[in-house]
Amino acid sequence: MSLLSVRDLTVKFAMRDDTVTALNQISFDLAKGERLGIVGESGAGKSITGFSLMNLISKPGFIDNGQILFDGEDVAQMSDKALRDMRGNRMAMIFQDPMVTLNPVLTIGQQMVETLRAHRKLSKAEAAQIAIVKLREVYIPSPEERMDQYPHELSGGMRQRIIIAMALLLDPQLIIADEPTTALDVTIQADIMELLLELCQSNKVGLILITHDLGVVSQMTERTLVMYAGRIIEAGKTREIINDPQHPYTQGLINALPQQTLPGQKLKQIPGTMPSLTAIPRGCPFSPRCQYAVENCRNTLPEVVQYAGIEVACHEVKRLHNDRLEQSA
Amino acid sequence: MNDLMLDQPILQLKGLEKRFDLDQGFLETVKLRKGKFVREQRSVHAVNNVTLDVARGEALCVVGESGCGKSTVARLVAGLLHPSAGEIHYDGERIDDRSRKSMLPLRKKMQMIFQNPYASLNPRMTIQQALEEPVRHHNPLLSRGEVREKVADVMQSVGVDPLWSGRYPHEFSGGQRQRIAIARALTVDPEFIIADEPISALDVSIQAQVLNLMLDAKEQRGLTYLFITHDLSVVEHFGTKVAVLYLGAVCELAETTTLFANPKHPYTKALLSAVPQLNDDKPNHIRLKGEIPTPINMPSGCPFHTRCPSANNRCMTEKPRPLRQPDGSTVACHAVEENRA
């Protein structure tokens, strides 16, 4: 059985004038210990997906339809107590900005001990011992001293490692990391990603990694979801999606990377921009920007189909794939 | 123009330094040293002895981790900050000691683009107004019709429909806004553009649009760029030359192709190895151990020695000097000098 099962999840926001759909019929599964990447451009619905899993959607947002099963339990039906238990103990979220999670007026030690004691029967001293072990696991130098420091006394990289330590505190089964390193430098980003990967692998922790960096997804995850305008438009094995993307939007994203073009040459840009939620086009949401769009694309929404081992929502996937095969032959 | 002028670098930084004094109460600055009270002002050593040239038509990229002084270098060159020491020469003339007023003629030649497209555009001005302002300011003799025409040309050139000129910045997407900010910088026909992380806040698909626009301007107008970024794949694509900064000092300066093919400084090597590759399952970067120093408590000797895998005793006491390498790059590292890196 999968650890997480999301079915037809639809999340809406009640705005002043009308209601917008931020997530539209999202379905996916995550096995125990599996690492999944979610990519897509700004506003595609990546963070809202993460928040929904934690049941953190609040007004004006609401879950309009669909189901989230975590370890067989329906998240929407959970009591407050069960929810609190799930959020701390079994599922943890790492945010882009560590200061969202860290309380600026408490020391690192106080925050970790408090979190531990809220969920487990432990003395302060016992909790502190566990906290120090966790800090050491994320390579925080002299963890005993760090326990007495305040968040602002630490560097950004160290803060993010402490956040990871806090996420691991209660040995969760799933970590949701929303752009955990965009605020950090490449060298520190690489350290933190490697650490996260190591910890997930050795403790069999599942990971949902939200990012716009395809390089990071490639190194960290086994499967990837590509989102566009609130929908999943492509899903499959990360390696296959990166090597041979089937959806024109995913192809566009990968081709637009500077690595895909010789230095100094014009980059292959995707024309236009993602539609705002108040003006999602009819038919395929990508059709105004898609160079392969045909009449049908502008009228009917493409359903998700299995193609070449990948799930993809594109009417023309077969024709386009055959064209590519012909071209390369 | 004679050859001598063509050969002359458009921009020269000579021993550039910038310190920011930290706000401290008087009592905090008083310290007991060897039995005596002395006043010590703590300061941020943001830029330390930076010397480099930018040739005409070149795109010099400045890279390095957060807080290493990239933006400070950009702001010094743009005249938004005054150096604590050292000199800045533009077109052979010293500009760092000029007053704001005498910088005005230069403002037209030198334009700055910021990371945040919101910061570059006034939210209360329509795009037409935002674009007209610099044109009028720098060409007071143009008629209204000519100004309009020029603005329409510029909008067209950055792929924004001139029909939208009556709209306000918030009515555009981030990518469109950043293209308009670039358009604004281009309206006065500058020769030098300082761009501080102009695409970092944008999505991959939009980054390509903006980068293409900047490449076009480079080719068609022969522009020179000082381009600040932390994205090395962008550097490899856009830059002709790269300066790697660490704690405010240049540790390696090289042609882009040379730097990527053969990085020499231990920090540059770590930086390049950290870039996540698309076709690589496993991260195999050089893991830097040790404490990350701050520009307030500068380490003695080589600024990188607290994290450097090749550091030895000499590195802890003696600051490495930038030395020219056989392939034309300049590297400040004892290990490279001693052939043990």
Ligand SMILES: Nc1ncnc2c1ncn2[C@@H]1O[C@H](COP(=O)(O)OP(=O)(O)OP(=O)(O)O)[C@@H](O)[C@H]1O
């Ligand atoms: N509180 C809110 N009220 C109204 N709309 C919202 C709210 N929060 C999010 N949205 C909308 O939901 C959509 C999805 O947002 P989400 O934060 O999931 O995007 P994202 O994919 O995480 O983007 P980014 O890469 O910028 O973080 C966006 O269009 C956003 O404008």
Ligand SMILES: Nc1ncnc2c1ncn2[C@@H]1O[C@H](COP(=O)(O)OP(=O)(O)OP(=O)(O)O)[C@@H](O)[C@H]1O
């Ligand atoms: N006005 C100021 N007063 C005091 N310190 C400053 C000031 N401006 C910058 N600094 C400090 O100078 C150092 C260099 O800052 P700078 O903004 O140039 O870094 P950067 O390389 O642009 O970093 P980032 O990649 O985060 O933009 C930092 O330690 C910063 O905190």
Ligand code: SF4
């Ligand atoms: S359905 Fe049509 S418009 Fe949409 S991605 Fe496929 S080809 Fe393009």
Ligand code: SF4
């Ligand atoms: S001078 Fe020494 S510490 Fe500095 S980079 Fe070279 S080897 Fe490392």
Ligand SMILES: [Mg+2]
């Ligand atoms: Mg988000």
Ligand SMILES: [Mg+2]
């Ligand atoms: Mg900066």
